[in-house]
Amino acid sequence: xIQLTQSPSFLSASVGDRVTITCRASQVINNYLAWYQQKPxxxxxxLIYAASTLQSGVPSRFSGSGSxxxxxxxxxxxxxxxxxxxxxxxxxxxxxxxGGGTKVEIx
Amino acid sequence: xxQLVESGGGLVQPGGSLRLSCAASxxxxxxxxxxxxxxxxxxxxxxxxxTRNKADDYATVYxxxxxxxxxxxxxxxxxxxxxxxxxxxxxxxxxxxxxxxMRHSGRSWAFEIWGQGTMVTVSS
Numbered sequence: 001x002i003q004l005t006q007s008p009s010f011l012s013a014s015v016g017d018r019v020t021i022t023c024r025a026s027q028v029i030n031n032y033l034a035w036y037q038q039k040p041x042x043x044x045x046x047l048i049y050a051a052s053t054l055q056s057g058v059p060s061r062f063s064g065s066g067s068x069x070x071x072x073x074x075x076x077x078x079x080x081x082x083x084x085x086x087x088x089x090x091x092x093x094x095x096x097x098x099g100g101g102t103k104v105e106i107x
Numbered sequence: 108x109x110q111l112v113e114s115g116g117g118l119v120q121p122g123g124s125l126r127l128s129c130a131a132s133x134x135x136x137x138x139x140x141x142x143x144x145x146x147x148x149x150x151x152x153x154x155x156x157x158t159r160n161k162a163d164d165y166a167t168v169y170x171x172x173x174x175x176x177x178x179x180x181x182x183x184x185x186x187x188x189x190x191x192x193x194x195x196x197x198x199x200x201x202x203x204x205x206x207x208x209m210r211h212s213g214r215s216w217a218f219e220i221w222g223q224g225t226m227v228t229v230s231s
Contacts, residue, residue: 001171034217036152043204043224044152049217087152091208091215095170096142098152 002027002090006099012107013083019075021102023088028068032092035064035073038101039084047086048073078104109133109220111205116225123195123229129188129205129222137161137183140208142218143190145201145227155179155203158188173199195229202226 003026013019023033031051036044046055048064051071061076075082083106088099115127129141140163143155156169156179167179178191188205203225206218 032214032216036218038152043221044218045221046217046219049209049219055217055219089152089154089217091217094168096154096157096215098154101151 001095002029002093002097004088004090004097004099006086006088006102008102009100010103010105012105013078014107015078015080017078017107019078019082019104021073021086021088021104023066023071023073023099025069025071025090027093029090029092031067032090033064033066033071034089034091035062036087036089037082037084038087044087075104080106111207111220111222113203113205113222113225116203116227118228118230119195120231121195121197121229124191124193125195125227127190127192127203127205127225127227129190131186131188131207134207134220136181136186140210140215141179141181141188142206142208143177143179143188144204144206144218144221145199146204146224147198147201150201153201155190157208192227195227197229200227200229 005024033051035048038044052064085103112130142157158179159166176194180189205222207220208215209219
C-alpha cells in the first residue's frame, strides 16, 4: 500500500501568512493527488485535484503543485476561514489512502 | 442541488451488525462510482470501500481493515448506497461518510461530493 506522509502535522499561522503543507508518497503516484479542507464536525471539502487543478468555487489563494512523490498545498494569504485541518489523498492505487492531516491553527 | 444524506448510525455491541444508507439526489446516481470513508473520533480520514457503476459490473473494492466484514452495495432504482457492517469491532467506531468521486478519462480524481456523515459507536 502507498503511504502518504504530511508535514507538518500542526502549524500556527497568522492572517495574511503564506502557508505551505507537504505530502510525500511512498511510491510514484503521478498526479493522482487531491487536497481537502475539513472543519470540526463537517465533511471534508475538495480544494485541489490532479495535484494542481483548483476545484470550482475554491478561492484562488489555494494552489497545489508537485508530481511523482512530492506534493505541496499552498495558501497564499491565510484568511480566518482557512483555519482548519487539511488532508491529501492519493487516487492512483487501491486503497485510496489519505495523509495523516495538517491542522492549521491561529497563532 | 446535488446531495448525499447518510443514515443508520447508532450504538452497537462488538460482534454486532449495522447497515448504513446514503440517499443521493440532484444527479444521475446510476452513472457514478460511490465510496465510503470513515473518521474515528479525533483521527484522520480512512477510505473504507467502493462500488463501481453498472457499466463496470458494480464491482467492489475494500480496505484491508474491513474486507470480509463490510459489504458495499447500491440500489440504483432507489438512488441509494449501502454499507453492511458485520462482526463490528470497537475500532470501527467512527463517523461514516459516503462520497461521490469525480471521474473523467476513465480515472477517479477526487471525492467531490460528500454527505454529512453518520456516527457509528461500537461498544459494550
